[in-house]
Structure formats: C-alpha cells, structure tokens
Amino acid sequence: MSVDESAAVRCVDLRYSFGHTMAVDGVDLSIARGSVFGLLGPNGAGKTTAIRMITTLLPVPSGAIRVFGVDVARHKLQVRRLIGYVPQQLSADGALTGRENVALFARLFDVPRAYRKAAVDQALESVGLTDAAKRTASTYSGGMIRRLELAQALVSAPKLLVLDEPTIGLDPVGRASVWERLAEVRAATGMSILVTTHYMDEAEQNCDEIALMHRGRITARGTPDELRTSVGPDATLDDVFRATTGDDLSGAGEGMRSVRSTRRTARRLG
Ligand SMILES: Nc1ncnc2c1ncn2[C@@H]1O[C@H](COP(=O)(O)OP(=O)(O)OP(=O)(O)O)[C@@H](O)[C@H]1O
Numbered sequence: 001m002s003v004d005e006s007a008a009v010r011c012v013d014l015r016y017s018f019g020h021t022m023a024v025d026g027v028d029l030s031i032a033r034g035s036v037f038g039l040l041g042p043n044g045a046g047k048t049t050a051i052r053m054i055t056t057l058l059p060v061p062s063g064a065i066r067v068f069g070v071d072v073a074r075h076k077l078q079v080r081r082l083i084g085y086v087p088q089q090l091s092a093d094g095a096l097t098g099r100e101n102v103a104l105f106a107r108l109f110d111v112p113r114a115y116r117k118a119a120v121d122q123a124l125e126s127v128g129l130t131d132a133a134k135r136t137a138s139t140y141s142g143g144m145i146r147r148l149e150l151a152q153a154l155v156s157a158p159k160l161l162v163l164d165e166p167t168i169g170l171d172p173v174g175r176a177s178v179w180e181r182l183a184e185v186r187a188a189t190g191m192s193i194l195v196t197t198h199y200m201d202e203a204e205q206n207c208d209e210i211a212l213m214h215r216g217r218i219t220a221r222g223t224p225d226e227l228r229t230s231v232g233p234d235a236t237l238d239d240v241f242r243a244t245t246g247d248d249l250s251g252a253g254e255g256m257r258s259v260r261s262t263r264r265t266a267r268r269l270g
Pocket residue numbers: 018021022023041042043044045046047048049050
C-alpha cells in the first residue's frame with residue numbers, strides 16, 4: 001500500500017463480509033488531518049462496519065488501514081490511543097452523574113492520575129456540561145447525553161474522533177448543539193473527525209469532505225460543493241446519491257430518509 005503519512009486515516013481496498021453479506025467491498029478512503037469527514041449512506045451501506053475496522057473493534061481480514069501512519073492490524077493498542085470513539089449504542093450510564101461518567105472513561109483510557117481531574121473538567125467544559133456535571137445522566141435530555149458521550153470520547157485527548165450517527169434520534173436543537181460542539185472542539189484542538197450519518201443536510205453543512213457509501217462501496221467523494229457541481233448547478237447531495245447509485249434514497253425499505261429506529265438515547269436512560 002502506498003503510505004500517506006500525512007493523512008489521519010488511510011484505507012486501501014478494505015473488505016469485510018458477514019457470511020455471504022459483503023458489508024464493506026473494496027473501500028479506499030483518505031481523511032486529511034484536521035478535517036471533518038462525513039461517511040454517508042443509507043442503513044446497511046456498511047458505514048458502521050468500516051468504522052469498526054478503523055477503530056480496531058473488528059479485524060482487518062482484507063486490505064489495509066493506517067491511522068496517522070500506524071497500521072491498524074499490526075498495532076491495535078497504539079491506534080486505540082489515538083482514537084476517541086462515540087458508538088451508536090449508548091455508552092453513558094444513567095445511574096452515574098455526568099462527571100462520574102467522564103471520570104470512568106478517563107480511568108479506562110489511562111489518563112494519568114495527575115491530569116485526570118483537569119482532563120475531566122476540560123472535557124465537560126468543552127461540551128457545555130460543567131453546570132450539569134453533578135446531576136445523574138438519567139435527568140439529561142437526549143442532546144445533553146450525546147454531548148456527555150462526546151466528553152467521554154474527548155477526555156483522553158484523541159487525535160482522531162470517530163462518531164457513528166451522532167445526531168440520530170435528536171430534535172433539531174439537540175442536533176445543532178452536537179455539531180456546534182464538534183466545530184468548537186475541532187477549532188480548539190485541530191482534531192480530525194470522522195462521522196457517519198444518513199442526514200444529507202447535516203453532512204453538507206458541517207463536513208469538509210464527504211464520501212457516499214452504498215452496498216459496501218464508495219460511490220462518490222469530494223467536498224460538498226464538488227459533489228453537487230458534478231451533478232448539476234442546483235443539485236443536492238440527495239441528487240448526487242441518486243445519480244451515482246441509480247437508487248432512490250427512500251428505496252429498499254430502509255432508505256436514507258426513513259425514520260429509522262432511533263438510538264432511543266434519552267428513553268433508555270430515563
Ligand atoms: N453482526 C452482523 N452479522 C451479520 N450481518 C451484519 C452484521 N453487522 C452488519 N451486518 C450486515 O452488513 C451490512 C452493513 O451493515 P452496517 O451496520 O455496517 O451498515 P451501516 O451503513 O452502518 O447501517 P446502519 O446505519 O443501519 O448501522 C448490512 O447488510 C448488515 O445487515
């Protein structure tokens with residue numbers, strides 16, 4: 001593989017199958033350092049599988065991944081230290097306070113004891129939860145819980161933040177607050193951010209670069225402007241998706257526009 005040491009993430013010919021289902025089918029990706037990169041696609045496109053490989057949670061049976069030049073298959077632990085991960089599944093504990101939740105992650109990620117309190121304070125501050133930090137997470141709104149999960153991922157000061165559908169199930173205010181915090185964190189730290197979503201409008205507004213994924217393959221990539229102008233002057237990302245896949249976004253039952261089962265964040269905690 002040609003090594004691009006300057007990239008935050010570089011995937012070459014990535015493949016992963018579950019039995020006969022080819023979840024990831026020859027994916028090449030390069031994510032520039034310091035950028036917000038959006039991996040977009042409908043449910044079942046293969047986004048989560050690709051992300052789990054990048055974050056070392058799944059093996060890399062075929063192809064190669066480097067995170068800041070470090071080979072993921074060979075140096076798992078080293079790569080884990082570089083990454084903060086906010087999974088789709090709930091990772092906050094409703095019985096603990098906001099502060100306790102973040103402190104737990106600080107211990108899990110071996111933040112040195114001498115800096116731990118400062119790191120927890122800083123992470124809570126960066127997501128606007130300082131005032132709510134003493135309350136149990138079960139009293140938080142969905143948007144606050146997302147921001148708490150963001151703080152958990154930020155407490156180890158990762159170089160790459162990976163978020164799987166961070167705004168799913170949130171109301172517009174909650175969604176906007178998550179993106180605002182991400183923008184602030186990026187501006188303050190220069191962190192690279194990889195985010196999956198099936199909300200085209202959010203990706204368009206908040207990502208520097210986007211890759212469209214469909215049935216395990218990347219069908220288009222570029223800046224939102226590049227993608228749109230490749231299709232037509234008034235094209236939206238929805239149009240780009242349709243043009244590159246031949247599929248309607250609402251097709252095949254679980255389309256991009258479908259109201260899918262949400263992360264049920266607040267409800268499950270409550
Ligand atoms: N553990 C598993 N066992 C079997 N098949 C799986 C498993 N996980 C995912 N798949 C299949 O792999 C394909 C890609 O799934 P994946 O979850 O990566 O897609 P996705 O784009 O992240 O969608 P979603 O947003 O719904 O999670 C789908 O066909 C899915 O059914």
